[in-house]
Amino acid sequence: MKDPIDASILRQDPPKHRQLRMLVAQAFSPRVIEGLAPKIEAIAHALCDQIELGGIMEGLHDFASPLPIIVIAEMLGIPQEDRALFKQWSDSLVGNNSEQYYQCQREMSVYFTDISNKRRREPQEDLISHLIRAKGEEEQLSDLEVISFCILLLVAGNETTTNLISSAMLVLDSDPSVREQLMADRSLIPQALDEVLRYYSPVQMMIRTVKETTILSGHTLSPGQMINLWIGSANHDEEIFENPHIFNIHRNPNPHLAFGHGIHNCLGAQLARMESKIAIQTLLERFPEFRHHHSHVLERIDSWIMFGVKEIPIILKK
Template structure:
């Protein structure tokens, strides 16, 4: 990947390799937390919620703390059952025509301009429109959604807190409206659904909407833009996809591995445990470097080579175990449809290499601030 060789800070593969080899489990004294880098360890931590808890805070500080992302069983199971009804395979596949129509509308606008910033003109608005329509959010509020989404994954903690306060007020008003005047949207479903005789609380509804905004928007945005970046750089892969679009699903899996949209997540140690000779104590946090795990040579042959034919490809881009991403099927569907349409509409696309690639201001997420392309 020429773009990665030119700027290894975009995805720090050399640092991942160094840490996996020398200190696969390391302690940061300043923050009293740990970092884990090897695939085997990270996959095990995803499944061992008795020792490695997703509930990072003892009390709910922000709405997202009440989402399934930060809950352990049994509450996690109950809440996931409630919200998973909106993400059944049948529901997701039924979105295909809508995703196709939105993709073509965005391409029409790009065609009129004569150029494309993949991030701003396509990869960002597509999932935003899909999620907004699923939730029942007015089109006029989509730009505000994008600002909230960026703040939720960014490194500015004050913006992170402020946007959740704003979102709490926003979604509370909508939830209250849907209780008295339900519509055919996800928020109406959330406020009226029952499992084991229980409904979601207001905080849980808000938390899920916040989570959906991040998981449903940022992941897909960065998957699509990273795909275009990789396919532009790897001409053989691009030519094969042009000749045989049935290769897109497995090519997308390789993008998920190579440019994992979520680079790092965290767990809190619940019980004293040993990991590679280190003693981890209750209350300590451990950062799980998914981006490193997905380049571990113990699991992936030639891990730093982009190979759309890689099989098997057991990447951890969507997590593993009970916290496997609820929206994974939607992200894959959006990427598959969107990329095929981009290839069909703009077969001569190429990146404007005069523009320097800059990573978005987020440690957790890998994404680009901008990705200009020529389309003819």
């Protein structure tokens, strides 16, 4: 059986890419995403309620990670008790261990096949049911394509946003002037997050296959050649960004490539922006003095694809 990720929209060209994207784009329309705002705000405050009760906070595991996982799980229609599996699987998919990479795809294929079969018998108002209903129309999804969508949405829907939120938390800790500006004017949060996306690109690189002979900066790329697209490097390009080594929330324009480009531009970009905006707004409202516990040395996650940290112990008050 073909690996689900290889069958996903991520690795398809037109016309197949266009067909697949149109089917799932309805679930990520601006109207649908805007309608999720109250739910996301409720989730963010519920997580902060739990943190407040405990009196301590591990920024990643208590907040930055569960928020997007809960959102995408509810969109897919996944039972609450299975959410812990989501984090385990998504970590394996972006990690450096090839055995875990393929094993988690096998496990997810079994899991989502079972969910899909249940939705065929008893459709619900969730994204998996939407994908199932798409079968039988002119644009049909195969069983593998349904599974590949679920797997891709799982990872794209939480891993990248988790790392965006956690990186933004570290910025607020390391640069007091940024926190002061955002506390004074919350309307600056979206552009501050865009600078986080540029400076700490959650997705650092992507692999692509050359389709036709191309000359790039004096180098000839041949059909069939595999290349690494270093998004993190592109977002620090001196020819595009003035003083790219400086974090500047007032950078304008800010044409970063954190969400990709062209036909493969991230379908969930608006959702990621909304989730991270609400996350930072909520943290500043609930714990305005939060800061990283500096006795803890930050460690990068074991991934050459993604940028993020393993843990962020947080002190809630000075």
